Amino acid sequence: MNYRTMSRELAYQPGEQFRDELLDLKAFMRRAFQVLVYNAIDGDYAEFGCCGATTFTLAWGAADLVGHKAHLWAFDSFEGLPSSTDPRDAHTGWTEGVMAMTEEAFIGRCQANGVPEQAYTTVPGFYSESLSSGSRDPRPGRICFAYVDCDLYTSTLQALEFLGDRLCHGAVVAFDDYYCFSESHPSGERLAVTEFFANHERWRLVPYIQWGWYGMSFIIEARQSAPAPAFSW
Numbered sequence: 484m485n486y487r488t489m490s491r492e493l494a495y496q497p498g499e500q501f502r503d504e505l506l507d508l509k510a511f512m513r514r515a516f517q518v519l520v521y522n523a524i525d526g527d528y529a530e531f532g533c534c535g536a537t538t539f540t541l542a543w544g545a546a547d548l549v550g551h552k553a554h555l556w557a558f559d560s561f562e563g564l565p566s567s568t569d570p571r572d573a574h575t576g577w578t579e580g581v582m583a584m585t586e587e588a589f590i591g592r593c594q595a596n597g598v599p600e601q602a603y604t605t606v607p608g609f610y611s612e613s614l615s616s617g618s619r620d621p622r623p624g625r626i627c628f629a630y631v632d633c634d635l636y637t638s639t640l641q642a643l644e645f646l647g648d649r650l651c652h653g654a655v656v657a658f659d660d661y662y663c664f665s666e667s668h669p670s671g672e673r674l675a676v677t678e679f680f681a682n683h684e685r686w687r688l689v690p691y692i693q694w695g696w697y698g699m700s701f702i703i704e705a706r707q708s709a710p711a712p713a714f715s716w
């Protein structure tokens with residue numbers, strides 16, 4: 484192609500990239516719920532990192548569209564990122580307290596976006612507390628779609644440890660910040676995913692859909708005794 488003669492319509496207009504990313508994410512959500520419906524995988528949707536309610540609203544809209552009956556769970560401190568000095572959490576944009584949105588504001592945003600109150604449950608608190616086995620509050624049982632958007636290595640590992648036996652064969656696990664990491668060393672969500680599933684006794688990951696410039700998803704496959712296909716890890 485001769486880029487000098489490229490028509491003006493093909494060139495990006497200011498702000499257009501955000502629409503692109505949003506549509507890609509929206510399509511991912513629909514495809515993820517679609518594969519669950521097609522393969523008859525039931526269970527709940529759990530989102531780790533919910534401020535803004537954008538992904539949460541897209542998830543609800545996609546489930547509603549394709550007829551998946553997942554109840555939605557929103558896990559967030561509602562105070563922004565926790566403090567961390569762990570080098571595996573390093574990223575120039577990730578500092579204590581950023582991305583804070585109160586639980587009330589989150590619920591208000593869901594309401595404004597048309598997400599029915601009975602469709603979801605919020606679980607406030609930092610994961611070190613809210614995902615601990617000691618908590619007596621209601622928690623999801625079987626999770627068929629986990630959307631991990633909590634940025635940090637440590638937060639992602641806490642979410643994965645919580646997910647563990649709650650996941651099921653055929654579930655979708657998505658990592659919003661899979662391609663976001665330190666400029667100097669392995670860190671963030673990708674490192675947590677790699678370590679957690681490297682020798683997991685029950686599950687292995689089958690690469691699924693990549694979206695935007697940042698996100699990657701996998702399908703959970705039971706290890707059982709079947710040999711691993713060449714394309715999973």
Ligand SMILES: C[S@@+](CC[C@H](N)C(=O)[O-])C[C@H]1O[C@@H](n2cnc3c(N)ncnc32)[C@H](O)[C@@H]1O
Nearest residue numbers: 532534536537538559560563609610632633638
């Ligand atoms: C990128 S934002 C989520 C954005 C959201 N998914 C959206 O776009 O609609 C990351 C969120 O993760 C939450 N978070 C990160 N680590 C956490 C932890 N250890 N405990 C609780 N919340 C945490 C922060 O409070 C923040 O709201």
